[in-house]
Amino acid sequence: MSAPERVCRVWYNSAFSSIANVLTLIREADHAGRFHTMYTHPHAHTPAAGAAHEFHLEPKGLTAADYVDWCLQFCREHRIDVFAPAKHASALSAAPGRFLEHGVRVLSAAAADQLDIIDDKAAFYAGVDLPLAPPPDFRIFKDIAQFEAAHAELRPLHKELCVKPARSVYGLGFSVLDEERSSAALLLAGASYRIGLGDLRRGLAELETFRTMLLMEYLDGYEYSVDCVGANGHLVAAVARKKLPQPGQGQVIDMRADIVESCAKLAADFGLSGMFNVQFREGRGGLRLLEINARASGGIGMACLAGPNLPYLALVGFVDGHEGFGPEQLAVRDGLRVGELGTAVALP
Structure with missing residues (x-):
């Protein structure tokens, strides 16, 4: 009789809430019991804690470099075979050799630079080549002068414009520009993800400079x-x-x-x-x-x-x-x- 296949120990670190579905789907399909899943998160009461075979706490407040070191130690202690990182993915994707020295393969979506x-999104839109679905018409701005110049270029070309940060998740910071109503009127009307153009201009002028933002055509x-x-x-x-x-x-x-x-x-x-x-x-x-x-x-x-x-x-x-x-x-x-x-x- 042949020996049973060794169980592969797979670790998913702190991730968005969809990780619970990911872990559940893997366990439902793994009829042969090939995979032993682990999940880590800095909060003990995360709803995804019970989705994996094992749950462990992560330390809080580490720099990216220190977090990579902690991940290496975790892999050694828990005999990890495959590590699928979400938190600090770029830093971890840049160090696959360090993990491979300990027999750990890192499952990354892409290389760190990619x-x-x-x-x-500013760099992504500027460099992507996708003829069947190009990115929206956009301009970047980091101060009120750049915003006004971008608005003067794009507004004659598009019925509505919107803004969003170059780096963001969950659509945080996205708003459609409303040229007729103030932000207070939009709030009272329950119009989500919209901001008054005049209020935005005043706010940007007060901030002077800020993180990179995109002004874009609004796709409806x-x-x-x-x-x-x-x-x-x-x-x-x-x-x-x-x-x-x-x-x-x-x-x-x-x-x-x-x-x-x-x-x-x-x-x-x-x-x-x-x-x-x-x-x-x-x-x-x-x-x-x-x-x-x-x-x-x-x-x-x-x-x-x-x-x-x-x-x-x-x-x-x-x-x-x-x-x-x-x-x-x-x-x-x-x-x-x-x-x-x-x-x-x-x-x-």
Whole structure:
């Protein structure tokens, strides 16, 4: 009788809330018990604590360099085989050799320099080449003079404009410019993600200089979120969701050829691996690229209802190679309508 296959010990460090779905999906698909998952977070009561086989606390307040050292020590103590970083991903992706010395393979979405470009939308938009879905028309600004110059260029070309930081997550800092109402009027009207143009101008003038911001054309069409699995620049699997604007209508799996082709090109251009997410939105000029997220999206559970178990494919493919995946593992139920319900959990 042959000896049982050694269990692969996999560590996911502190991540966004979607990590709970990622861990749950892996455990549901791992019928042979090949993988022992661990999750770490600086807060003991994180809702994702129970999603992995093991949960451990992370230290708080470490610099990126000190955090890399702590991760190395954690890998040694817990005999980690595969490390999939989210927190301080760029610093950890820059040190794969240090981990490999201890037998640990680092599953990163991209090389450190590419992750830094992806995270900076000003650099990302300026350098990306995507003919089927180019980025929105945009200008950068760091003071009121640059804002006024950018506004004078873009406003005659587009019906509405918006602003957002070059570096941000969850859409924090995004607002559509309203040329008629003040921010107070917008607040009282319950108009979210909008800011009065006059109020913005006054505020920017008071700040003098600030972090890099983007002034962009506002895209008012359908938004698409595409969860993907890559392998060294090759797109292995993708599930595209079209977000419907009406509340309660859910989302629709829409495998548009231009979207899938665009994701394949982005994977090749940025050398993407593991799990990543690409956001698109339609405007008057057609489909536009919004961003790449070097992680699973918040809607990963909905995407996987359409067929491929993307987190499991990403992990198994990294360990074994993706060549063995068959059509039954990659087939997508195009046109499926999906939605999401909140689930209550008892916290540790």
